[in-house]
Amino acid sequence: MRRVIGFLILAAILVGIAFGLGTLPGEMSATVGTYSFAASLPIVALAVIILFALLYVLIRLVAAIFGAPGRFGRGRHQRQLRQGERAVTRAFAALAAADPKAAKREADRARRLLPQSPMALLISAETARLSGKTEEAEASYRRLAEQSDSAFLGLRGLLRQALDAGDWTLAADLARRAELAHPGAPWLRAERAKLALRTGAWAEALALSGPEAPRAVMATAAADAASDAAQALRLARDAFAADPSLAPAALAYASRLRARGEERKADGVIEKAWTRGPHPDLATFYMARDSDVMARLKAADRLAKCNPEHGESHLILARAALAARLTGQARQEAQAAIAAGLDQRRVWVLRADIEEADAAAGGGEGATFAAHEALRRSQTAQPDPRWRCAACTAEQVEWHPSCPVCGTVGQVAWTNAMAPATRAGGPVITLLPGEAI
Numbered sequence: 171m172r173r174v175i176g177f178l179i180l181a182a183i184l185v186g187i188a189f190g191l192g193t194l195p196g197e198m199s200a201t202v203g204t205y206s207f208a209a210s211l212p213i214v215a216l217a218v219i220i221l222f223a224l225l226y227v228l229i230r231l232v233a234a235i236f237g238a239p240g241r242f243g244r245g246r247h248q249r250q251l252r253q254g255e256r257a258v259t260r261a262f263a264a265l266a267a268a269d270p271k272a273a274k275r276e277a278d279r280a281r282r283l284l285p286q287s288p289m290a291l292l293i294s295a296e297t298a299r300l301s302g303k304t305e306e307a308e309a310s311y312r313r314l315a316e317q318s319d320s321a322f323l324g325l326r327g328l329l330r331q332a333l334d335a336g337d338w339t340l341a342a343d344l345a346r347r348a349e350l351a352h353p354g355a356p357w358l359r360a361e362r363a364k365l366a367l368r369t370g371a372w373a374e375a376l377a378l379s380g381p382e383a384p385r386a387v388m389a390t391a392a393a394d395a396a397s398d399a400a401q402a403l404r405l406a407r408d409a410f411a412a413d414p415s416l417a418p419a420a421l422a423y424a425s426r427l428r429a430r431g432e433e434r435k436a437d438g439v440i441e442k443a444w445t446r447g448p449h450p451d452l453a454t455f456y457m458a459r460d461s462d463v464m465a466r467l468k469a470a471d472r473l474a475k476c477n478p479e480h481g482e483s484h485l486i487l488a489r490a491a492l493a494a495r496l497t498g499q500a501r502q503e504a505q506a507a508i509a510a511g512l513d514q515r516r517v518w519v520l521r522a523d524i525e526e527a528d529a530a531a532g533g534g535e536g537a538t539f540a541a542h543e544a545l546r547r548s549q550t551a552q553p554d555p556r557w558r559c560a561a562c563t564a565e566q567v568e569w570h571p572s573c574p575v576c577g578t579v580g581q582v583a584w585t586n587a588m589a590p591a592t593r594a595g596g597p598v599i600t601l602l603p604g605e606a607i
């Protein structure tokens with residue numbers, strides 16, 4: 171409607187101008203050499219308008235003739251772009267359909283049509299990777315990594331290749347570069363956390379891991395690896411807070427407190443840990459500062475009171491009493507330990523030691539017989555608890571944050587072979603050698 175109104179206005183103006191010209195009075199004449207021209211003013215005005223119109227058409231014609239190659243080139247480029255995009259789409263479809271031959275054909279076509287396109291480079295790299303052509307894939311990923319827009323895609327591909335090859339140092343470097351290219355990517359954070367676990371960078375693993383990770387285990391390991399005393403103390407405190415029943419965490423914290431002269435606080439940590447999960451190493455640490463046997467017995471008594479019904483409490487009392495040559499009390503506590511569930515080799519061997527101590531002190535044949543009987547029972551008793559990986563059951567001499575055999579993090583627990591591991595400091599994180607993460 172607006173166009174119609176505009177046209178009517180323009181037509182009215184033109185008619186007005188034509189009418190104005192037609193009513194103009196006067197005449198124009200010109201003389202060129204021996205020729206003379208004369209015409210009325212409206213005719214001259216009309217001739218000028220026609221001349222300008224012809225000139226305009228001529229200029230447009232010349233421009234169209236000279237601009238044709240450019241337009242032809244643009245059209246060709248557009249066609250090439252469309253064909254390239256179609257090739258990329260077909261290559262992705264072939265990849266999704268697990269057809270590497272078709273994917274490679276289309277990826278090569280896409281690279282030919284779109285040599286500078288990051289998508290063509292990416293599809294080419296992915297196709298090469300799936301076909302096992304790692305060098306070809308790496309070259310494409312490198313080119314992607316060199317372009318600012320696609321740097322993350324390239325670094326991601328290179329990182330996956332480094333992980334597949336088990337080159338953890340290179341992988342860690344690529345992960346850091348990828349983090350700079352695209353900060354805060356959740357996938358990258360998870361990969362960096364796994365890498366940190368694999369390389370034993372416990373503090374970094376702790377910082378990158380989510381709440382589902384075995385934080386007490388990682389914080390204990392990080393505290394042991396920390397060179398700065400204040401940082402080690404903070405990490406050990408966090409580890410103990412995360413899981414007070416994890417004996418290595420309690421020991422990591424208590425030992426640092428003791429090193430600072432905070433004995434009472436260290437004792438408090440061990441006592442709390444004893445209530446949650448009694449472990450012989452806790453008792454050893456707790457009684458270590460007392461050299462006198464009676465003082466050690468008193469310390470054992472204090473600690474045992476924190477968890478009086480537990481077999482380990484009776485066992486530490488039995489050992490301390492024997493050291494103090496109180497064989498009657500030692501025998502009573504050892505028996506209580508067995509009754510509390512510690513029908514284990516170490517307790518029967520201790521019973522034999524108690525009877526032998528009695529025999530040596532003049533206990534007679536009865537004591538010797540009791541010692542032999544206790545040793546006999548030790549042969550059929552349950553095995554002693556050990557640090558054992560709950561994932562692969564491999565036995566360890568000492569606690570490890572990750573199993574030295576199978577690489578599982580947080581599954582080395584204090585247990586015996588008769589009972590499955592009841593706790594291991596958190597969820598399982600398995601890092602098998604060569605595992606793709």
Ligand SMILES: [Zn+2]
Pocket residue numbers: 559560561562563564573574575576577578
């Ligand atoms: Zn294991």
